[in-house]
Amino acid sequence: MASGDRRHGKEPAALEEDNFPEGLHVLAVDDNHVCLRVLEAALRQCKYKPTGVMDGRTALKLLREKGEDHFHLVNTDVHMPDMDGFQLLELIGLEMDLPVIMLSVNGEKATMYRGIRHGACDYIVKPADIKEIRNIWQHVVRKNHVAVIHNSSDSDDADQRVARPVIAKGGAKSKKCSKKKRNDGEGSDDNRGRRRNTWKKPRVSWTSELHNRFLEVVNRLGVDRAVPKAILQMMNVHNLSRENVASHLQKYRLFLKRVTDDPTKPNHMGDSSESRRNASYMGMSHQGVPPSSALCPCGSHNIYTAPPSILGPYGLSIQPRNWATGTVDNGGLMPDTGSRHASGPPVGPFANTSDQPMQDAFPRIHFRSGKSYQSVLRQKLMEANTSVVPSSHPGTSSVAAEMPNGGQLESANQFPVQPREQISHFSGPMGMRPSAMGTHGNTQLSYLAGNCSNPWQNNVVPSSFAGSMVGAPLLPSSQVNVILPQINQTIFAPSSSEMAVFQNEQQNQMAGTNINNTTSVGVYSEQMTPLFNMASNAAPMEMTSVNFSPMNQMMVNGGSTSSPSPNLQAGNPVAPPAQMANGGGSSSSALPGHLDSSVAPPAQMVNGGRSSSSALPGHLGSSVTLQTQMLNGGEGASGILPVQDDPAGQQASDDQPTYNTSNFLKDIFPSMASQDFNPDAVW
DNA sequence: ACGGAAATAT
């Protein structure tokens, strides 16, 4: 119960200095020679291995050449003449998935916001306190674990979890010393340099889609020849390892065995024994994802009809589930294996990705997982607001402790109400206007039943095989069609340019709606959020359970109720068929429109349901929306920021096109003069 | 490379 132990705070709450991993390669980017020198010296002093370059372009080139494996961190100034610092942030983030700490001389919150929006995981205001420099290593650690630890948003020790050391001496494994001999040899060698090697393997989520394919292959191969390697090969799913398959196969075999041994096991499918087994198995493991029509041509893969497919009953059963409450209401048709995640449906992130197993991820611009992380950023921003140069480093328990509710708040407010104007941006499935959908439970129902998994597949369910969905083409929704393909392209073959376009698109749309209240983030952004997470994250590790919370929420929203809320309607397109089964099972239907829209998990609902930001004190609310914004990854959503001067269009002071020594001095000295002399200040 | 089983994550 290692994880349990950690959750209960048995382990160090903070990233202790003891765990400082010396020799992290830090790429220092600053066009100013003096600055760079100082920075490098500081890094060195802090036991890092700085690799300084003079400008953004060189830095990017270097990064691309050496690969992210060579660097652990990037510390870059955002004020560079040769390249937009923010663009650099983004590029690095998207391409390399490296923690990037932005350096800024002005320390303005707008700059910080922007930097964060562009992927910075933290920022340091010059003159930097050496302590801050010293602490940046924690981002590497956090990066590795926040995602993994995240989820239990309701736990009060979340902050501690986030701050937990990861790569410390033991390499990737932060596991406590195993009681067994097996893990004793912690001191493996893969800890220091190869950050990559220290990374935990992304957790693959065996959705029904994936499982379907798996079963299909197994069936095709025959039980005897169905060995991991062969299966893997035939499955032809990217990012799926032999181990993954082996593991799944193991589980499957175990299941088969169990079924064989216990023929009395309930068979709700009423199928042949084989079918039953498969079906049951699916029930056992599938993630509430509608089966792929492609894999199961019967085309009846929905909760209303569960006919056998020519390919077999693979995962045909959908696990009706009330995502909102984390309970399962499948009419006893299926085991409740996938319902453990109270935070939402365990949907995978790869909607419509044709060959991607769902995995957890730790997106750069994704702070959901790190409640404390958010808190940290929030604090930093707050400090920035008050012109206080933060000395404490984000992630430290102390900081986290200051925002015990951070996670809850953010979640509750994550998906504010969608204004109609925005809704109109999206055409529903089959050309239905969102407003025309879901108003009546039947509408959704019929839609979902008729078109099977389209909406689900395209909008919500991160099906690994959605690409092969028979019904996919039926979905005329421009939104869906436009977005999904990009997901495929950006996630696993991240192209910064593509991503940029992607974001821009969204930004434009968002901007077009001129949202400026904290509850105006609409369906679009909600749906996009996960995409951004994915796209901006090379290691989709936490997608399933974290990144997609938004999606999950959407699902709850759209499928669980026939709420009259227009917002809800907006969410309908993503309503999972499975949810339809629940009909009005979700309690959300009884909730106010806003709540419906935001679909806050139970715990969060308590929080007020509606936009939490509005119920919170200024800064607090600000932070909440900040996350949303970050999640959105686009500036378009910035309008929701309570902070007035951080609108999308703000090109304000942080946009200094040029940054020369003169500016530097001007910026630095006043800054230094304005604060107590700090012997630790780097520059 | 496999598959069982322990470890760990959710």
Place this chain on the structure above:
DNA sequence: GATATTTCCG
């Protein structure tokens, strides 16, 4: 606490 998934090891 139960399971799912990963990791280790023969």
